[in-house]
Amino acid sequence: MLSAIRKEFLENRHQLLVVSEDYKVLSSDNTIFNINDGSDITDFHPFFFTVTTLFDEEEASRHFFCVQIDHLGRTRYVDIRTKKDVLEKKIYLFLEDMTEHYKNVHQIKQVRNESIIQFNIVQELNNQLEVQRGFKNKFLANVSHEIRTPLNSIQGFINVLKMSNISKEQLDLVNIIEDSSETLVTILDDLLDISKIEAGRLEIKNRRFDFKSFINVLSKTYALRAEEKRLEFTCELGENIPRFLVGDRLRINQVLINLLENALRYTHKGSIRMNISTDSRNLRRLPITFEIIDTGIGIAPENMDKIFESFTQLEKRGLFGGSGLGLSIVKQLTDLMDSDLEVKSIEGEGSSFMFTITLGVSHDQRSKTQEQVAPLVSLPAEKTKGKKRILYGEDIEVNQLLMTKFFAEHGGYSLDIAKNGEWVIEYLERYPYDLLLLDLTMPVMDGFDAATAIRNHSNKKIQKIPIIALSARTTEEEKMEAKEVGINAYLTKPINQALMFETIERLLNRYKKKN
Amino acid sequence: MSVSKKIVLLGHFGVGKSSLLRRFVENTFSENYTVTIGVHIMKKEIMAEGNNITLIIWDVEGTDDFTKYRPSYLLGASSFIYVFDASRAVTYSDLKYNLGHLKEKYSNVPVHVIGNKVDLVDQDQLIKDLEQQEIEHSYLSSAKTGENVERLFQNVAAQLLKNA
Structure with missing residues (x-):
């Protein structure tokens, strides 16, 4: 009874094939596939090309799981075991039909793989979006820099113009220009803030x-x-x-x-x-x-x-x-x-x-x-000892001119201008300076490289000179980088005249105390 | 002279191995993704270098960990075709590691690296990305458009005959 039931269960799911060394089918019980005796097994399905290599192998038996065999319009998944008989020069192939089992596995894997692929695609899109966002933020930072530089000149010369002998009517017109340029600065600041928030770089500082x-x-x-x-x-x-x-x-x-x-x-x-x-x-x-x-x-x-x-x-x-x-x-x-x-x-x-x-x-x-208000330090007017000597590294002529005006109005310092980083080093080596104002974006040698060279200079006095960066770049990264190369203070263009002189004074005092 | 050679298609799941095979053997393509489980085998007889060659192509179930491939599937292979999906970086991010495994276990079997689904990406950008990651590829293909599919298998066959 049991053997009859066993036979009923197994008979239609297992097939035994015997193949000769020239790949001819010697016998087959044809329970799964109908394969004629004497036929070439490699003609039945390309899987059976495998037998062509089995005689040359060291292994006597092999197990191939889940081989998909399409035959007479039906797909079956079979596990195939092979056994080599070297003496008889035969190969035994034992096929087990696992179609029902593998169909269930297929369904599970289909759902799993599809969801993973969808997840990957979403990740790719997010990455692309991040790249685009990064590009936008970089673009905004660069545009901001490009606009700030001429805006710096406009605002600076508005100040100069306001202090010159102009009529009331002209002053009204200059005030309108000043309002417009301030609006432009506000828009630039807003744009930068938006890009910083989107990039997750804006922190709340309590x-x-x-x-x-x-x-x-x-x-x-x-x-x-x-x-x-x-x-x-x-x-x-x-x-x-x-x-x-x-x-x-x-x-x-x-x-x-x-x-x-x-x-x-x-x-x-x-x-x-x-x-x-x-x-x-x-x-x-x-x-x-x-x-x-x-x-x-x-x-x-x-x-x-x-x-x-x-x-x-x-x-x-x-x-x-x-x-x-x-x-x-x-x-x-x-x-x-x-x-x-x-x-x-x-x-x-x-x-x-x-x-x-x-x-x-x-x-x-x-x-x-x-306690917080620092005592107002009067600008040095030690005519006997001469004025403090400031070097300004800047390539843009209009900014050079503006700075000359600022210093002429202030009168407390003497100012020299070098047109790039290399000239800055050259001037520092030739003349004694008390402080360096440094534009960060210059041709030949930029402000970062110049500051690095100065901080590594063999002359101790040059090495320790206080440096103030003047830059139209407003990102935290730029400020951090400036700090890393040894720049003592960072002022953003358009330059606030009062803040600049306050910073100069502060650094000179600190330097004086240290030495 | 007529010879038969076993080629195995390897790679992550969903990279288009089965689509490449169907495009090459049957010249068909379906947008629907159907998972391959175990192994699906097809053959095609082609002429290469003036000789007939029967390519027995094993399309093996995709995985991201090549150490998990059943050795019986890779047994007796004359060539491996490593397929990645050009539109999903995750399918080539571990390429070097997997190639290392193949080189270690099957040092005599040549590997052809194929970036499939190029119809979905900006090819210039893809080439830059691959260069950045120092990934050398044999072909960029598309099973959907048929781009480079025939050429790929022809060249694999030609190389097999040369090495035979």
């Missing part, structure tokens, strides 16, 4: 700051701006908010300025209110809610989703200027500070923007203003 004074300055500025447009401006600052908080003042300022500028731009009558409050009495961390409410033109409901996209200016709103980057930056910065920006608006009646940022409460609520 530091202690005087929150009340910061809000006071901001509200005074916008009260004046609102008055110019005959708008009412009010600022309510919750009395329970401590004076000194810990947060990223720069980025909070950027968010508020963008929102206030937006309110000013789109409000033509009525008022703008800025409310800052907290419900919490926590002594360590305070959720502070900022709300900017205007009575401006408002936003249509269908446009509410679009306002945070870069370069979006709703048709009607676009009439009133702006780069279309402001709200995108606000959204991305509030996201970075773990805050949700809420917008409510009724078209024709006004808008309100609200967000809550959790800020730390400083342990020390005492003012440190007096």
Whole structure:
């Protein structure tokens, strides 16, 4: 009985074939495939070409799993075992039909492989997107540099022009040019911020700051701006908010300025209110809610989703200027500070923007203003000993001219100019200088190479000269690289004249103390 | 003179080994991906260098780890064709490692490296990427368009006859 059942189960799934050394079928039980005795086994299916090599092999038996054999329109998956009989010069082939089993395996592998391939494709697309994003960010950084360089000259000469003998009417015109160039700087800064946020390179830096004074300055500025447009401006600052908080003042300022500028731009009558409050009495961390409410033109409901996209200016709103980057930056910065920006608006009646940022409460609520303000150091006028001698490495003539004007107006230093890094080294070796101002992008030898050469110079005095980089490049990488090559301070073009002389003075004092 | 030679197609799954084989043997192509399990074998008789040669081509189930290939599948091979998917870098990122394994275990078997699915990529960019990764390839092919498929097998056959 058992043997009958066993036979029934196995009979149709197993086949035994005997093949001669010239690949002829000697016998076959034909339970799976019908193979004629005397036929050439290699004609039945290309798998059986394998037997042509088996006689030459050392191994007496082989096992081939899951061989797909298409025969008479049907696909079967068979496991094939071979055994060589050297004396009889025969090969035994034992075929086991595993079609049902392998079909199940096939289904599982089909799903698995398809999902992995899809995952790979998505990864590839993400990589391509990353490359494109990197390209865009690099492009923005380069364009920014290219625009900043001439803008630096424009702003510098506007200052020079304003200080010359010009009429009131001319001064008004120069002020318009100055406003426009400042707008251009703001747009450049916004573009760079967007690219930094997208590249994940913008970090929130939490530091202690005087929150009340910061809000006071901001509200005074916008009260004046609102008055110019005959708008009412009010600022309510919750009395329970401590004076000194810990947060990223720069980025909070950027968010508020963008929102206030937006309110000013789109409000033509009525008022703008800025409310800052907290419900919490926590002594360590305070959720502070900022709300900017205007009575401006408002936003249509269908446009509410679009306002945070870069370069979006709703048709009607676009009439009133702006780069279309402001709200995108606000959204991305509030996201970075773990805050949700809420917008409510009724078209024709006004808008309100609200967000809550959790800020730390400083342990020390005492003012440190007096300690922080460094004593004003008068510029050296030691005529008997001569002026401090500054060397400026710069290839662009208009920048050289601008710097000459700055130094002529200041009068406290003497200035020499070298047109590239090689000349900088040459001048340093020939004449004694007290400080080096260095443009980083120059032909022949750039500022980085020049600084590296200086810091490795055999002359100790040259090696230790204070170096200030002046660059239109604003990325953190550039600043880090400058630091790594031994540059002491980094100023971004357009150069702020006062900041530059302050930095020069600071470095000269530090150098003097050290030596 | 007529000879038969075993060629084995190797590579990750989904790189188009079966499609290359079907394009070469049957001149057909399907966009649908069907997983090969175990081994699927086809043959084609061609003329190369004035001789008839029967190519017995083993299309082996794809894997990213060549050490897992069953030795019985690779047994008696005269040539390996290593196929990668030009549109998925992951299928050639470990190419050097896998080639090293083949060289160690089957030092006498020549390996032809084929970048398939080139119809999906910018070929100039691909060549740059491959150069950057120091990946030497024999052909860039497309089973879909037929680009370089016939040429690939003809050249493999010609080399086999030369070495015979």
